[in-house]
Amino acid sequence: MxxxxxxxxxxxxxxxxxxxxxxxxxxxxxxxxxxxxxxxxxxxxxxxxxxxxxxxxxxxxxxxxxxxxxxxxxxxxxxxxxxxxxxxxxxxxxxxxxxxxxxxxxxxxxxxxxxxxxxxxxxxxxxxxxxxxxxxxxxxxxxxxxxxxxxxxxxxxxxxxxxxxxxxxxxxxxxxxxxxxxxxxxxxxxxxxxxxxxxxxxxxxxxxxxxxxxxxxxxxxxxxxxxxxxxxxxxxxxxxxxxxxxxxxxxxxxxxxxxxxNQEKMSKSLGNFFTIREIFDKSEWPDAVTGEMLRYFLLSTHYRSPLDFSDQSLAEAKNALNGLYDLFERLKEPAPAHGAADEHMREANTRTRQAFVEAMDDDLNTPNAIATLQKLRCEANKALEAGLSAQGRRAVRDEFRSLGSVLGLLQPDQWQFKRQKADEGSGVRGALANILSDDEIAGKIAARLAAKQSKNYALADQLRAELAAEGITIEDRPDGTSRWKR
RNA sequence: GGCGCCGUACCCAAGUGGCUAAGGGAGCAGUCUGCAAAACUGCGAUGCGGCGGUUCGAACCCGCCCGGCGCCUCCA
Missing domain, CATH: 3.40.50.620 (HUPs)
Incomplete structure (x- = not known):
């Protein structure tokens, strides 16, 4: 209650x-x-x-x-x-x-x-x-x-x-x-x-x-x-x-x-305030990402406590969220019908739901609620290593989606958030809109894979560096193929 | 002058009487990897602003002190 x-x-x-x-x-x-x-x-x-x-x-x-x-x-x-x-x-x-x-x-x-x-x-x-x-x-x-x-x-x-x-x-x-x-x-x-x-x-x-x-x-x-x-x-x-x-x-x-x-009340009279649109407009990320970063940041402190705003705290929110989205990418990969960690994962889901509700029941303790999600992330990552079935993957993903919806985080429509093109606009975000298309990226990744197979690591590294220059990170899978993210 | 809040590791931040003081970020080391990335594992406050007190036992209760802040006027 x-x-x-x-x-x-x-x-x-x-x-x-x-x-x-x-x-x-x-x-x-x-x-x-x-x-x-x-x-x-x-x-x-x-x-x-x-x-x-x-x-x-x-x-x-x-x-x-x-x-x-x-x-x-x-x-x-x-x-x-x-x-x-x-x-x-x-x-x-x-x-x-x-x-x-x-x-x-x-x-x-x-x-x-x-x-x-x-x-x-x-x-x-x-x-x-x-x-x-x-x-x-x-x-x-x-x-x-x-x-x-x-x-x-x-x-x-x-x-x-x-x-x-x-x-x-x-x-x-x-x-x-x-x-x-x-x-x-x-x-x-x-x-x-x-x-x-x-x-x-x-x-x-x-x-x-x-x-x-x-x-x-x-x-x-x-x-x-x-x-x-x-x-x-x-x-x-x-x-x-x-x-x-x-x-x-x-x-x-x-x-x-x-x-x-800086420990002082932000107010119009003091002139030390940031408008919401200012934060969005200077962000290098698309709206869905920036909005979620802000939400995560604002909810990572209890609502009755004072909260200090800074670029660093926003960046920390972004990084914390990244861990979750990296997991979601992994959960989407093909999986076997049965996994050794299926049962454990089910228990973890249930435990998390209970702990989440308990945290929220306690005067909307969102920092604690977020902590339960982070713990689940760790459990899910371990389960993936031990073996998690397709159904098990779907179940965790649903759990994140369901609990996340209470905080307005981790929603399905924002799942692909790293791949969204920045919409039209100016400055950094406008520049992002001109970066490589998905096809171009796929081409470079295929070329890199070929280079790797022929042990031409110099070329492979160069291709990876080219992608990195565009803000794209590659993660190699155990089977030699790669996934990427912006 | 009146009322009230806060001070937890490098940073952010839960916990408010009793198991090993959550979680995140950053860092370091290791596993994995051609190298990375990600992930995982390990390390990290014998101590929770300071000093007293209450208690079998306190970060959590009480008192004093130090430091920071808010409201009393428009303000989310």
Whole structure:
């Protein structure tokens, strides 16, 4: 049974869904005013894996991930570039999808946008006003934190402690410095929607409450996001949602840790971030490979721990993955009907599956889960040496494919990944597209084999060197034939 | 000032009270090979930031210290 760390209680808890066999989860997506960076990739990936694992465990998952498409930063960006907010959001929503596709992050089942839920948002604010939990100041509406006694329970903060902090320009019109905007009256030229308080737009937090409740109900199972959202975003979501309904909002709060650069938080404000597309574009590998490298790297650390990004760590992920794909190549070779290691292999498969599930059940311990796959790789290699039947080979391969799918790794459509041509593009990847064709490679390999047979090793080595110069590695089989890889 | 996190081998990273401290990467040695590549085998922390304490027993619990970081303001 899955146990997850719940930020609300500060401990790992057994996961039990409200409705048996069905999970409803909401994850805070991105504000679409710029390209996504690796931090966004990690968050998206963590919840992609949580979703995949819940499905693997037999749950039907309703998964909502929003796009914040009304926001100060979007307005600012639009003004700077002299285009409409719609153009900005359309551009970056498309970019987000492109990035996620390259990472192999599956679409959520629901992807609501704030601009499409204005009626829900306005209705929710009206409820809060009617209940006396929100107050109006000119064209703005604020949530009054003093009306929600449990305020601070997620972030484990007390209102007074927060007050003690050095606060920037406290709005004198607010009754308490922590009160936050539910609705903001809009200035001329800004996007606006009609409301009982005049034309305006929603505050940051209210959209998530409105959309989550609209699609998942007043109480649902899991709410997730990056750790930096715990306060104030999620704290405020809880206050306004529970305030409005009198019911619990989300039952499990799951938060992922940061990606860092040189031990420092990567963030826009520090300017030390890498965008996802930047990583792909400078990679010398095709998208499928780079995406899998990134996934492996991001999942090789537990989701709640900080994770330092570097070229070296990415390269290590690549090398670790290579060992797996080398094995898969070997598994594809012709094999006998019976093998001495068949029985042992079957046991190893079963053991691995159990260990994998155990690791994932423990608050999504993906590093451990990956370790079980690496152990299986070692077992399979040994089995190949001892003798593994065609059926035995297929069984291990299926095991890797099945468990790998939970992590979004080692998938069938990516099996041939080393042989894929880099798609059109520029730079290194463009250059790769012009390299030797498979036929040319096969020709050189045949020539080398002939040279070897006539003991002309100088020529054989030269041919091998020519291939190596094109990034092609040859592996000789015991029978004298060769396989190759890029 | 308030709240919280982290420090495990050359690098990355699990483990959080008790068998030989997972796994990966890099390295070295060996087997195989015409030579390679891949694979396999072996080597690699008597110790888990430091010092005390609790315990029959601690990397794991407690205290102090050192070092690094996060949140409290938009932020995955």
């Amino acid at each position: 899955l146990r997850v760390y719940n930020t609300l209680t500060g401990s790992k808890e057994p996961f039990e869904s409200m409705v048996p066999g069905k999970v409803r989860m909401y994850v805070c997506g991105v504000t679409v005013y710029d390209y996504s960076h690796i931090g966004h990739a990690r968050s998206a990936l963590v919840f992609d894996v949580l979703r995949r694992y819940l499905e693997y465990s037999g749950f039907a998952v309703e998964f909502a991930k929003n796009f914040t498409d009304v926001d100060d930063k979007i307005i600012k960006r639009a003004t700077e570039q002299g285009v409409s907010c719609d153009q900005i959001t359309a551009t970056y929503i498309k970019a987000y999808y492109d990035d996620m596709d390259r990472l192999g992050v599956r679409r959520a089942t629901l992807e609501p946008r704030a601009t499409e839920h204005m009626a829900d948002i306005v209705a929710l604010v009206e409820t809060l006003v009617a209940k006396g939990m929100a107050y109006r100041v000119e064209g703005d509406v604020y949530f009054e934190v003093d009306r929600y006694p449990m305020y601070g329970r997620l972030s484990k903060r007390k209102r007074d402690d927060l007050q003690a902090g050095a606060r920037v320009d406290v709005d004198e019109r607010k009754r308490h410095p922590m009160d936050f905007a539910l609705w903001k009256g809009s200035k001329p030229g800004e996007p606006s929607w009609d409301s009982p308080w005049g034309p305006g737009r929603p505050g940051w937090h209210i959209e998530c409450s409105a959309m989550a409740m609209r699609h998942l109900g007043e109480t649902f199972d899991i709410h997730g996001g990056g750790m930096d959202l715990i306060f104030p975003h999620h704290e405020n979501e809880i206050a306004q949602s529970c305030g409005a309904t009198g019911k619990e909002f989300a039952r499990y709060w799951v938060h992922n840790g940061f990606v860092q650069i």
